[in-house]
Amino acid sequence: MRIVINYTIKPVSVSAASALAANFLLLLFEIARSTTQNNMHWTVYILRCADGSLYTGITTDLTRRIKAHDAGKGARYTQGRGPFQLVHQEFYENRAEATKRELSIKSLSRSQKLELISAYSAS
Structure with a gap:
C-alpha cells in the first residue's frame, strides 16, 4: 500500500518548525495505524x-x-x-x-x- 500526502512547508521559526514536524509525524503514525487496523482480518x-x-x-x-x-x-x-x-x-x-x-x-x-x-x- 502506498500513501501519498502533499504538504507545503512555509518558512517558520525553529520552534514552530519542530512543532509542525512533530504534528506531521503524529499524523503519519495515525494514518498508518488506522490503515493497518482497517485492513486486518x-x-x-x-x-x-x-x-x-x-x-x-x-x-x-x-x-x-x-x-x-x-x-x-x-x-x-x-x-x-x-x-x-x-x-x-x-x-x-x-x-x-x-x-x-x-x-x-x-x-x-x-x-x-x-x-x-x-x-x-x-x-
Missing part, C-alpha cells in the same frame, strides 16, 4: 489435534499461527498434541467479533463442534 479456526481433540483459536495470520502450534510455541493446550489438521475457519472484520465467535464455539459441546465442522465442510 481475523480468522476463527478449529484444529483437530493428533489425539482427536479440538482446539479453537483466533489470529490475523493463520499460516503463521499454525506453524507456531506445530513448533510447540502456540497455545499451551496444543503443546505436544500435534500434528494438527485445520478443520474449520471463519473470517471476521475485527477482533471483537472474532473473540465473540471464538468464545461461542468454545462453549459448544464436542458433538456440536463436530456438527459445525461437518456443516461447513459439506457446503
